[in-house]
Amino acid sequence: MRTRALPYLFVGPALTLLLLFGVLPVLVALGVSLTDMDIAGLADASNIQFIGLDNYQALFADGDFWEALGVTGTFVIVGVPAIVVISLAIAIALDYAAPRFVAILRTAFFVPAITGIVAVSLVWGYLYNFQFGLFNWILTSVGAEPVQWLSDPTMAKVSVGMVAVWRGIGLNTIILLAALQSIPHEYREAASLDGAGQWRTTFSIVLPLLRFALFFVTVTTTIAWLQFFDEPFVLTDGGPLGATTSISLFLYKEGFRLKEFGYASAGSVILFIVIAAVTIVQLRLRRADHVS
Incomplete structure (x- = not known):
């Protein structure tokens, strides 16, 4: 009996933290989204009324919500491939670099992720x-005109995205580099003996063996960009004209500035569903690719 209970004792603390800080907040947000909770309701629970799906109906009719969702989609479509490709290129370059420089370069690339x-x-x-x-x-x-980096709507998207990509490549580079260094050298030696060059070995041997690492990096990066918040919040506060207002920043403004907690909670539930749906699709595609 003690032997059977032992695994649950090890898993118990992590599972408890997951329930408290992962599952419980989602359930609370779901409950609050069905009410008209605002600053008055936060002070006195008697001011909170159950309104059903009214918050969701209002969200779907809110043009600002759809604009923020579109901005987030644009960042995801552009930012995720950019981070994955750049991180992979840097990881491959570090893998072929001299060992004495790898530690220094690896630290340099990782610094933005922890700053x-x-x-x-x-x-x-x-x-x-x-x-x-x-x-x-x-x-x-050089004689060129100055650019309105954070004042022009289009350039603001590019500028904020550049900062996010710069911050995001560090951790993913370390993950991909670790995956590269875990590939047995025998595979590359066999390819070399068969006459394969460096490029051929990389595309025919290395990249196929990195499929799981690339999948992991893609999924985690996609989830992070769907929750894109820090860079637009600090650099532009969602401006100009809402050009960099992501869905997370939109929900922050509704919840913590306008004090519409029920409305913001409804948006957070929708964002949770979107993230879950995108992740499930990626998992299904991974499974289909693995089976084939």
């Missing part, structure tokens, strides 16, 4: 400054 977003955004904000920023100084030095 505070406020500090990072302050630095990038100075770089993007229209009058005194380094980027516009370089452009004017």
Whole structure:
């Protein structure tokens, strides 16, 4: 009996944390989304009324919600492939680099992932400054016109996305590099003996063996970008004209600035469903690819 209970004792703490900080908040958000809870309801529960699906109906009729969802989709479609491709390229380059430089370079690429977003955004904000920023100084030095990096809606998307990609490649590079270094050298030696060059070995041997690592990086990066918040919040606050307002930032403004907790909770439930659906589709595609 003790032997059977032992695995549950090891799993118990992690499962308890998952229930408390993962499942319970989702259930609470689901319950709050069915009410008209606002700042008055937060102070006195008697002010909270059950309104059913009214918040969801209002969300689906809210143009700002759909615009934020579209902005998030744009960031996901562009940002996820960019991070995966750049991270893979850097990881392969590090894998072929001299061993004495790998540790230094690996640390350099990982630093953005562990640096505070406020500090990072302050630095990038100075770089993007229209009058005194380094980027516009370089452009004017070569005779080009300065760019409204954070004031023009289109360029604001590009600027915020660049910061997010820069921050995101570090952790994924380390994951892919670890996967590369776990590939037995015998495979590459056999390919070399058969006359395969470096490019042929990479595309025919290395990349197929990295399929699971690439899948993992793609899934986690997609989930992170669907919750895209830090960079637009600090750099542009969703502006200009809502061009960088992601769905997470939209829900933050509705919940913590306008104090519409029920409305924001309904949006968070929809975001949760979207993330779950996208993840399930990716898992199904992975399974189908594995079977074939």
